[in-house]
Every structure is written in structure tokens, then in C-alpha cells.
Amino acid sequence: MKFNFDEYVDRNEYPTLKWSKSFLAEYFGNENAIPMSVADMDLKSPPAVIEALQKRASHGIYGYEYRPESFYNAMLAWYRDRYGWEIHREQIEPSPSILSAVSILINQHSDEGDGVIIQPPVFFEFRMVIRSNRRKIVRNPLKLVNGHYQIDFEDLERKASDPNNKVLILCSPHNPVGRVWTRVELEQISEICKRHNVFVIADEIHGDFVFSPHHFVPYLSVDDGDNSAACLSPGKTFNISGVVDAITVIPNENHRRLFHDFTHRYQINRVNVFATAAMESAYREGGEWLNELLKYIRGNVDFIMEYLNQNDNGVSLIDPEGTFLAWLDFRKLGLDARELARFLAQDAKLALAPGHWFGREGAGFARMTIGCPRKTIQKALENLTLATSKLRKSS
Numbered sequence: 001m002k003f004n005f006d007e008y009v010d011r012n013e014y015p016t017l018k019w020s021k022s023f024l025a026e027y028f029g030n031e032n033a034i035p036m037s038v039a040d041m042d043l044k045s046p047p048a049v050i051e052a053l054q055k056r057a058s059h060g061i062y063g064y065e066y067r068p069e070s071f072y073n074a075m076l077a078w079y080r081d082r083y084g085w086e087i088h089r090e091q092i093e094p095s096p097s098i099l100s101a102v103s104i105l106i107n108q109h110s111d112e113g114d115g116v117i118i119q120p121p122v123f124f125e126f127r128m129v130i131r132s133n134r135r136k137i138v139r140n141p142l143k144l145v146n147g148h149y150q151i152d153f154e155d156l157e158r159k160a161s162d163p164n165n166k167v168l169i170l171c172s173p174h175n176p177v178g179r180v181w182t183r184v185e186l187e188q189i190s191e192i193c194k195r196h197n198v199f200v201i202a203d204e205i206h207g208d209f210v211f212s213p214h215h216f217v218p219y220l221s222v223d224d225g226d227n228s229a230a231c232l233s234p235g236k237t238f239n240i241s242g243v244v245d246a247i248t249v250i251p252n253e254n255h256r257r258l259f260h261d262f263t264h265r266y267q268i269n270r271v272n273v274f275a276t277a278a279m280e281s282a283y284r285e286g287g288e289w290l291n292e293l294l295k296y297i298r299g300n301v302d303f304i305m306e307y308l309n310q311n312d313n314g315v316s317l318i319d320p321e322g323t324f325l326a327w328l329d330f331r332k333l334g335l336d337a338r339e340l341a342r343f344l345a346q347d348a349k350l351a352l353a354p355g356h357w358f359g360r361e362g363a364g365f366a367r368m369t370i371g372c373p374r375k376t377i378q379k380a381l382e383n384l385t386l387a388t389s390k391l392r393k394s395s
């Protein structure tokens, strides 16, 4: 491999959320737990991105900038070349982050008290954003069939047909279960939501993390975009979440104007000089690095699979089709949600995101972030084996 993903980098040098002792103490009651809960990577960004940031920093002047056309060209080429998706330049609106875009879109396409559909177990911040907009959370739970998560389309049809439910947040690929939705599934979502006039917010932040033979299908390549928007960001892909902003693609002109007016009204349309440097260099030069990274992450998945097969500790892995997240199934341990969270943090000394954070459907599971050197995963699995064998002896 040209890039060294095995390199251990000490993240404690900076106030890193995932590694901070106070975060670990507050959420896990154990400041020494191995930090694997936050969805960012313990891996250095592509050399091209590091160089672009160093170059930009060394200029010494960081006054107001505008986003150059070269930035948009790099981003458009990324989606065209990797996914065959032609994004129209004029359909792009910037926003500070994916979640701010999701929140604005919820606000603009529903009223207080209306329902927003999500597909749990799913990224927990969706619930917070729905609640903070005073909308109602409407659940269309995924079905787990023979170790494979599926969309319950009958239930989606029911929820979408309720006129009080105005928006669906689609997590594509899906955090935490690692499903990469197929073209057929996305077409079905589009057809149902169009028929019932439900606005679809496609959160595609994990779109670049897809393992062969699966393919990322952008939602707006199957839907006409008349009542939908896609939220994109290279933040996860290149491990630059702390420096980037987000890109929202809104094909419908009226919807786009609404979004544009909002970001201008609240002046959240500014661009950061470092975000521009990081994002443009990543889109322009990060392809080869990402191809290697995907192999490494898939290697981490295979490593976990093999380890769990060889060490019968009652834990199994839902085989992910994408993302850098491992959704582990602990149900055989027979612990309730609270006991499992305690067991992982205290006995196994692991800070994993407990499954119930993602909705009640996640109880009995936990999410491990596997964008890290394989050694970290090995240590985590060894901790787990030790703790499960103690648990078995005591029961």
C-alpha cells in the first residue's frame, strides 16, 4: 500500500472530541475506555489535503474569500467520474454542516407538529434535529432479515400516506447498519414519497464508503429532485470533519431559493479559507488515497469477522456494505440496553456507541468506529473476549 493506515497518531495533542477524557467520563463513565464511538477516523487525511492546508496556512493572510469555480469543478468532477452523477452547478447551496442543512430543510418543508419519518436504528442526531424543530418523530424501522437489514416498504407506504408526515430523512448509505441502498430500493422510496408528496432529505455523507461489489447510487440520480434534496460533504471521506462545510443540492428552483434566503438571512453562507483548501484538494487529488482506504477498512471488517468466528464470545457482526462503522450484535449475551452499555464501557473498557442511542430497535447492538489502525481493533476485540469470558463464568 502506498499510504500507511497502520500509523498510530496521538490525537490527545488537540482537543479531540472522541478521545477527550471528559467526553469519555461523561458518556461512558470510563476515561480510559478505547475511544471508538464518534464517527471520525484516527487516520491522517490524504497527503494532498495536508499539503494544501499547510500551503494555505503558510500564506499568512486569511481574510475574506469567495469560493472559486475551481472548487466547484473539482467537486462536480468527483461525482461525475466516480458515480456518473451530473450535478448542475446552479443547484448547489452551501451550508455550515450536513446537520444544519437537514435542520433547515425540515423547517422549510414541514410545520410545527408535522411528522418527519426516519428509519431506525439510525444516526441519533436526526431525532435531536427533528425535536429541536418541534416536529414529530415518525418511525419506519428497518427489518433485520437473516442478518440483513431491509426497508419495510409496506410500513413506509403507511407512514408516507399520512398527510401529517411531510418529510423523510434518508440515510444513504445507512449509519449505523452499513446498508448501501440499491437503485431498486431508492426508486421505490422515490415512487412512494412522490405519490404522497413527502419531501426527501437524502443525507449522503457516507456515500464514498462503499465496498465492492456494492455501488453508491446518489438519490438525485433516481429521483427528479422536484421534492427532494441531497446533503453532501467530503468530511467523513477524507477525515476532515473539523474543517469542512457541506454542500446541498436542491434541484427545485423554488425550494432552492427558500434555502438560499435562509442561509443569507442568518449569514451562515460564509466560506472558511481552510475549508475551501481542504475540500478542493480532497476532491481533486484524493481518489487514489480513498481507493486504498476502502481496501484497508474492508480489511478491518474482515479482521473482525475472522476474529469473531475464531473466538466464540457470543458477539457477531452485521456484514456492512459500506461506511466505516461496524454494527455489532450482542444480543446473545442476554443483557438489557443499560447493562450492555455498562458492560462495554466498564468491563470491556470500550467506548462504543450503544445501540439504543440509535433508537429502541438498536437495543442489544453497539456501533464501533473502525476507521482506525487495525491494532486498535485487535486490542478492542481482545478486551471484548476477556470481558465476555468473565461474564460467562459469573453467570
Ligand SMILES: Cc1ncc(COP(=O)(O)O)c(C=O)c1O
Binding pocket: 039, 096, 097, 098, 099, 100, 123, 171, 175, 203, 205, 206, 233, 235, 241, 246
Ligand atoms: C449520517 C450522518 N449525517 C450527518 C453527520 C454529521 O455531519 P455534519 O458534521 O456535517 O453535520 C454524521 C456524522 O456522524 C452522520 O453519520
